[in-house]
Amino acid sequence: MWFPGHMAKGGRKLAELSEKLDLIVEVRDARAPFSTSSPLIEHIAGVKPVVLVLSKKDLSDPKAMGVWMEEFSRRKKTAWVFNLRKDSLEPLRKFLSRHAPPYRELRLAVVGIPNVGKSLFLNMLLGKSRAKVGGIPGVTREVSWYRSSGFLAVDSPGILDPRSEPGVHRILSWLGCAKAEVVGGYEAAALELIRFLRRRDLWNGVKSAWNIEEPEGTWEERGEFAEQTLEGIGRRLGCLVAGGNVDMELAGRRLIDSFAAGKLGPVTLEMPGDPLWTPQKNSGS
Ligand SMILES: Nc1nc2c(ncn2[C@@H]2O[C@H](COP(=O)(O)OP(=O)(O)O)[C@@H](O)[C@H]2O)c(=O)[nH]1
Ligand SMILES: [Mg+2]
Numbered sequence: 001m002w003f004p005g006h007m008a009k010g011g012r013k014l015a016e017l018s019e020k021l022d023l024i025v026e027v028r029d030a031r032a033p034f035s036t037s038s039p040l041i042e043h044i045a046g047v048k049p050v051v052l053v054l055s056k057k058d059l060s061d062p063k064a065m066g067v068w069m070e071e072f073s074r075r076k077k078t079a080w081v082f083n084l085r086k087d088s089l090e091p092l093r094k095f096l097s098r099h100a101p102p103y104r105e106l107r108l109a110v111v112g113i114p115n116v117g118k119s120l121f122l123n124m125l126l127g128k129s130r131a132k133v134g135g136i137p138g139v140t141r142e143v144s145w146y147r148s149s150g151f152l153a154v155d156s157p158g159i160l161d162p163r164s165e166p167g168v169h170r171i172l173s174w175l176g177c178a179k180a181e182v183v184g185g186y187e188a189a190a191l192e193l194i195r196f197l198r199r200r201d202l203w204n205g206v207k208s209a210w211n212i213e214e215p216e217g218t219w220e221e222r223g224e225f226a227e228q229t230l231e232g233i234g235r236r237l238g239c240l241v242a243g244g245n246v247d248m249e250l251a252g253r254r255l256i257d258s259f260a261a262g263k264l265g266p267v268t269l270e271m272p273g274d275p276l277w278t279p280q281k282n283s284g285s
Helices: 009-018 041-045 062-074 086-097 118-126 168-175 186-199 203-210 225-237 248-260
Strands: 023-029 050-055 079-081 106-111 131-133 145-148 151-155
Touching (some): 009 041, 041 050, 106 118, 118 145, 186 203, 186 248
């Protein structure tokens, strides 16, 4: 099969492997279905059917999810919203099994960028009866295959690189899909998250979920709003250094970790057609 020379190792591995597969399942985080996509999938999509699975539905805004599903249907993209309920599994298995040839089980690979929920999805799809198996003839790559009734599946053969658009890595750091170091550390990531949420009118939900105290004054008056807010969070959580000052890096880490795990309430960070967010100098904007 043809694949472009610039394709990263993970993508090449998937391209080679895809010849043996019936179906590719690409998992993306429902909170940012654009930013958590991998551009490498586009190279595969013409060759094998790709089913898009949106994970972390419970952490995303239900209305926004509806808009995204309409958008995927408009683009004729096969998309499925995955939730953690056991009774949702049978319809999903039936839906995927339609891609199996009549003479054998369905062979599929679950792919996506780190931490979107690939392994959890695969474990739930295959259920408790899954067993690790050696592989299939002609595939010598060291990937782990799992079998359960009707499915032979491989969990992320190779790491898929995320998109390179500006703004994407910031969103990925907030969702726990990229290390905060790539955007300048946890303090920087957390400050930008606070500003972003405020600008998008998503702040009030997060604020009340965590009982966050805001500094006095109107938004426009608060030049250092994000800094003061994070400092307040750090103080409350006891993220202190010698002398009683707030350890802003630690406070940032606690905010980001909680946000990524959905502990600050359901939030969707991007909508179809959004111009990707670009950082602004003025924190009060
Ligand atoms: N709340 C919630 N958490 C999820 C969901 N899917 C995955 N996770 C969590 O997200 C983290 C990463 O999931 P994992 O399957 O290991 O991601 P992978 O790196 O893509 O294989 C884990 O802590 C999972 O428990 C979901 O639908 N809802
Ligand atoms: Mg995994």
